[in-house]
Amino acid sequence: GEDVEQSLFLSVREGDSSVINCTYTDSSSTYLYWYKQEPGAGLQLLTYIFSNMDMKQDQRLTVLLNKKDKHLSLRIADTQTGDSAIYFCAERGSNYQLIWGAGTKLIIKP
Amino acid sequence: KAGVTQTPRYLIKTRGQQVTLSCSPISGHRSVSWYQQTPGQGLQFLFEYFSETQRNKGNFPGRFSGRQFSNSRSEMNVSTLELGDSALYLCASSDNRGRPGANVLTFGAGSRLTVL
Numbered sequence: 105g106e107d108v109e110q111s112l113f114l115s116v117r118e119g120d121s122s123v124i125n126c127t128y129t130d131s132s133s134t135y136l137y138w139y140k141q142e143p144g145a146g147l148q149l150l151t152y153i154f155s156n157m158d159m160k161q162d163q164r165l166t167v168l169l170n171k172k173d174k175h176l177s178l179r180i181a182d183t184q185t186g187d188s189a190i191y192f193c194a195e196r197g198s199n200y201q202l203i204w205g206a207g208t209k210l211i212i213k214p
Numbered sequence: 215k216a217g218v219t220q221t222p223r224y225l226i227k228t229r230g231q232q233v234t235l236s237c238s239p240i241s242g243h244r245s246v247s248w249y250q251q252t253p254g255q256g257l258q259f260l261f262e263y264f265s266e267t268q269r270n271k272g273n274f275p276g277r278f279s280g281r282q283f284s285n286s287r288s289e290m291n292v293s294t295l296e297l298g299d300s301a302l303y304l305c306a307s308s309d310n311r312g313r314p315g316a317n318v319l320t321f322g323a324g325s326r327l328t329v330l
Contacts, residue, residue: 135316146218146304146321147257154316192257196317201270206256 106130110193110205117213122180124208126193129174133195136169138178141190141207150178150191180210188212216241218322220305226328232293235325239286239307245269246288247319248280251302260303263288292327300329 108128116122128136133155139147153160153167153176160167166179176195180187193205219238227233239246248260259272263282280290286307292299303326306319 144323146323148321149318152316152318200317202259202319204257
């Protein structure tokens, strides 16, 4: 069946770039999303990309999409302590259902 | 614009009891989805309601049910609670109008249920 996979943890130093990776299996995905969840809170949309795009940039965030390899990444430039959170990747398939990854916990080292 | 409001934020129940959680979507949003989040299983889709009709359903037992009212507010109910039902229950709304589009979900802060 359809699946979205992410690493569970990523540790980076404050000020460095963070790259969170995600792979998916549904080749008919229409939209792919990145959500952020801070402790004790719900999920917050960071950005999304349509499947016919290969890159989207929004301030410190850069999303790269490689459709051939079914690989999505989120780059956070100049990572700050406030970026500590769990980051979820999700895809919307052709049946409009969302498939979610398990989430990547981003840990910032001082 | 007010966000998605979920009540209660925290609650403690004992095994065998039942619980009702409430969700008020963003004004104008007609789609409401419910998710269960646990450390072990991650984010699991429960169901989605659109215009008072259940449009999609996840793989949960019949003890989990929901409904949506004419003002788009939604409730979910869990009967005969089990220890494994302890989780954060998240509600999300969207302005999904049934056409292809990004259909971005806006989440509430969640209701944290503890079953003892």
